[in-house]
Amino acid sequence: MKNGENAIRFENVSKAFGKRKVLDGITFDLAAGGVYCVLGRSGTGKSVTLKLMIGLMKPDRGTIRILDREITGLDSRELAPVRAKVGFLFQYAALFDSITVGENIAFPLRRRGERSDEEIRRQVEEHLDAVGLEGNYDKMPAELSGGMRKRAGLARALALRPSILLVDEPSSGLDPITAKEIDEVLMGLREKHGATLVIVTHHITSARRMADEMLVLDNGRVVARGAPAELETSEVELVRELFRAEDVA
Amino acid sequence: MTNVIENAGRSVRTALAGAGDMVVFGLRALVSAVRPPFELVETLRQIQLLGWRSLSLIATSGLAVGVVMSMHTRSSLERFGAESMIPTVLGIAMIRETGPLVTGLLSSGRLGAGIGAELGGMRVTEQIDALESLAVDSFKYLVVTRVVACMVALPLLTIFFNVSAIVGGWAAETTVSGMTFGYYYRNAFSNIGFSDLIPSTLKTVVFGFLISSISGYLGYNASGGAQGVGQASTRSVVLSAISLIVANVVMVKFILFLFPS
Numbered sequence: 234m235k236n237g238e239n240a241i242r243f244e245n246v247s248k249a250f251g252k253r254k255v256l257d258g259i260t261f262d263l264a265a266g267g268v269y270c271v272l273g274r275s276g277t278g279k280s281v282t283l284k285l286m287i288g289l290m291k292p293d294r295g296t297i298r299i300l301d302r303e304i305t306g307l308d309s310r311e312l313a314p315v316r317a318k319v320g321f322l323f324q325y326a327a328l329f330d331s332i333t334v335g336e337n338i339a340f341p342l343r344r345r346g347e348r349s350d351e352e353i354r355r356q357v358e359e360h361l362d363a364v365g366l367e368g369n370y371d372k373m374p375a376e377l378s379g380g381m382r383k384r385a386g387l388a389r390a391l392a393l394r395p396s397i398l399l400v401d402e403p404s405s406g407l408d409p410i411t412a413k414e415i416d417e418v419l420m421g422l423r424e425k426h427g428a429t430l431v432i433v434t435h436h437i438t439s440a441r442r443m444a445d446e447m448l449v450l451d452n453g454r455v456v457a458r459g460a461p462a463e464l465e466t467s468e469v470e471l472v473r474e475l476f477r478a479e480d481v482a
Numbered sequence: 483m484t485n486v487i488e489n490a491g492r493s494v495r496t497a498l499a500g501a502g503d504m505v506v507f508g509l510r511a512l513v514s515a516v517r518p519p520f521e522l523v524e525t526l527r528q529i530q531l532l533g534w535r536s537l538s539l540i541a542t543s544g545l546a547v548g549v550v551m552s553m554h555t556r557s558s559l560e561r562f563g564a565e566s567m568i569p570t571v572l573g574i575a576m577i578r579e580t581g582p583l584v585t586g587l588l589s590s591g592r593l594g595a596g597i598g599a600e601l602g603g604m605r606v607t608e609q610i611d612a613l614e615s616l617a618v619d620s621f622k623y624l625v626v627t628r629v630v631a632c633m634v635a636l637p638l639l640t641i642f643f644n645v646s647a648i649v650g651g652w653a654a655e656t657t658v659s660g661m662t663f664g665y666y667y668r669n670a671f672s673n674i675g676f677s678d679l680i681p682s683t684l685k686t687v688v689f690g691f692l693i694s695s696i697s698g699y700l701g702y703n704a705s706g707g708a709q710g711v712g713q714a715s716t717r718s719v720v721l722s723a724i725s726l727i728v729a730n731v732v733m734v735k736f737i738l739f740l741f742p743s
Contacts, residue, residue, distance in 0.1 A: 289611050309619045316617040327612035330603075341616045389616075 239298070240265040240397055240429040241286060246295030247453075248281055255281050257453030258295070265396070268423060268430040270440035272475060273450035279433040280324070282450070283399045286431065287319050288312040300396060317345075320395035320428070324402040326386030328374040334385045335361070335370030341392045360388040363425070364418050380411035384418060391422060398422075400432040404439050416442055437475050449475070507702075508695030511629045514622050525627045532628065533635030536592050537642060543588055544581075544643040548650025551575065556658065565659065566669070572651045573670030574678065581644040582682050583730055586689035589636060590722035594697040597628055598718030601701025602711035610702070625702055629694040636690035637683050677741035685733045692729060693722040 241263040248256040255278035263269050271279045284290045285297055288304050296305050299315050307315070328337050338357045342348055348356065354370075361367050364384040374382060383403060390398060403419065404412030416439050423430055434440050440447055441461045449457040449464070449472050457469045464472050555568050555575075601624060604610050613620040652666040697718035704714040 284611070287615055289614055309614065309621070313617040313619075316615060319615070321612070321615035323608045323612060323615075325607065327608040329609055329612070330607070344616065344618060389612075393616075 238265050239263070240300060241431070242296075242298040243282075243285075244296045244298075246285065246292045246297060248278065248285065248290065248292050254453050256285075256292070259450075259454060260295075261448060261455055261458070263429065263431065265429050266427060267445045268420075268443050269432070270444035270447045271431065271433045271450060272435070272437065272440055272447055274471070275435075277450045278453060279450055280401050283321070283401050283431065283433055286397075286399055287316060287321055317393055318396045320390030320393070320398045322383070322386050322390045322398070322400045322403065324405055326374075326382040328382060328385055328389070330374050333370065334366070334372050334374060334377065337374065337385060338389045338392050341389065345393065356392070357388075360392060361385075363391070363422065364388045365414075379406050380415065383407070383415055387415075387418065387422070391426065394426060395428055397429045397431065398426075400430065402433055402435065404434065404436050412436065412439060413442075419443065437478070503703075504696060504699045507625075507699040508629075508691065510621070511626050511695055511698065512691075514626045515630050519622075521623055521627050524623060525630050528627045528631035529634055532593050532596070532631050533638060536589065536635070536639055539588060539592055540585060540639050540643045541646045543584065544646025545650035545653075547580065547584060547643075548572070548576070548647035548652075549654040551580065551647070552651035552654035556655070568655055569648075569651070569661075569666045569669035570673050573648065573672075573674055576644050576647045576651075577674055578678050578682050579734070581647060582640050582686045582689070583727075585636065585640040585643045586686055586693070586726045586730070587723055589632070589639065589689070590693050590726055591719050593632060593635075594693045594718040594722040595715045597694060597697040598701040598704075599711055599715040601625075601698060602704030602714035605702060605704045606707055606710055621702070625695075625698040628698055629691060632690035632694035633687050634690070636686040636693075640683050640686045677737075681737040681741065685730070685737070688729055688733065689726050692725045696722050696725060 239262045243259055243261050246256055246259045247254065255276075259278075259282070271282060273279050281290060285292055286299060288307060288309075292305060296303055298304070300318055302315055304312060304315055328334070329340065332340070335354075335357050338360050339353050342353045342356060357370065358367070361369060364387050366381060366384050366388065369377070369381070369385070374385070377385060387400075400419065403415050407415065419430065419432070420443055422428075430443070432440070432443060444461055446458060446460055447464055448455050449469070451471050457464055457467050457472045459467070465476055467473060551572055552568060555571050556565060559565055559567055559571065601610075604624070610620045610624065613623060648667070648670050651670075652661070652663055655661045655666060656663070697714075700714040700718050700721070704710045706713075
């Protein structure tokens with residue numbers, strides 16, 4: 234997919250949990266190669282939006298296209314080729330806790346079954362180096378700090394060299410210095426792999442550092458969208474509050 | 483009063499819906515088990531984890547049950563001067579009913595709790611979502627492999643339990659009467675036929691299916707953090723044990739219908 238073409242398209246997508254409507258007819262598209270940060274208050278559907286993008290949740294209404302393929306009605310098996318091109322870094326990394334860090338990263342490579350054990354080991358070491366976790370192949374996930382887990386989760390998400398990387402709250406639960414390091418790792422990987430990045434975050438500082446464009450969600454809708462510099466002068470109250478909150482912090 | 487009836491009605495409706503979902507979940511696992519791709523490596527790993535690692539529990543329990551059964555049988559039969567029948571009675575009781583049922587109940591505790599807690603833990607920490615995001619069919623990889631592993635492991639564990647119980651029974655008997663193992667062994671199996679051994683051992687395939695599909699369902703659909711995992715684990719044991727006991731009654735009736743002797 235060439236830069237500038239649509240990597241992700243949401244059209245009139247709605248999602249509710251019981252009587253609570255989280256997304257209400259949301260429509261947007263994200264061009265390939267860009268870095269997009271999704272912001273908003275807690276419970277406004279940011280993480281739900283990410284999970285819809287990879288088919289972990291189904292919308293109640295509307296259509297979702299990922300890399301030119303409509304995924305709305307696909308089952309797990311039909312989604313597999315799309316998911317192989319999309320990496321997902323979960324909020325708490327979601328490492329498989331019964332296997333080592335190295336085996337976590339090797340897992341998607343082994344599943345694809347294309348490489349020998351030596352080649353897989355070499356690839357895993359490379360991915361560990363790229364996220365600053367060299368020498369941690371044989372550690373168990375429980376032995377890692379929060380920041381290291383995020384890095385390991387990132388290495389696993391990138392193992393199949395995805396075209397799109399979805400990142401859920403990369404800096405949550407981390408101190409500002411580690412959060413900045415994770416942002417830098419993400420930006421470095423973006424430079425290296427050229428993937429489309431969609432990052433859900435509460436931290437406007439991180440968003441300003443990384444985003445080509447920001448999308449602000451409120452009441453199930455996109456209430457503002459634009460480059461960080463454009464949104465600084467936004468008339469939307471929530472956006473102004475977000476930027477004010479950063480000034481106070 | 484109306485509220486009480488409404489609440490009771492709601493509870494019954496929820497329980498029936500849950501039972502229906504569980505049945506569909508189990509049947510889906512059976513259908514998926516015979517459809518490619520087959521997760522052979524993971525299935526073998528689960529047989530090793532669920533079966534092999536239960537052996538010490540099954541062996542110890544079998545020995546203990548064999549000793550106790552032998553002591554009870556002796557105290558009953560010696561009143562009639564029929565001590566020589568002890569191995570035969572113990573063999574029939576063990577192979578026809580006690581072995582399969584006790585193995586099933588022990589496994590509902592050991593395997594049911596394990597599967598419920600493991601899958602529940604994976605669900606609430608998003609590890610199941612992570613599997614899906616890596617283009618892995620989590621149902622097939624986590625549930626179907628465990629269902630197949632339990633269906634294979636239970637009959638093998640039952641055979642192991644029966645052997646341990648007969649050895650335990652002999653150990654108890656020989657300390658009292660000095661009966662040789664050869665004599666005990668021959669008599670224990672002298673009245674055991676095809677209809678005693680095969681149907682009762684094979685019914686544990688159904689026990690394996692019930693334990694794994696119920697605990698798999700509860701773990702795979704767990705929610706609510708550590709408390710949810712705890713509930714999934716506890717309910718796995720309780721529901722597996724109840725369903726196993728009920729299924730046993732039905733299957734014994736069916737086996738006696740097919741093999742009336």
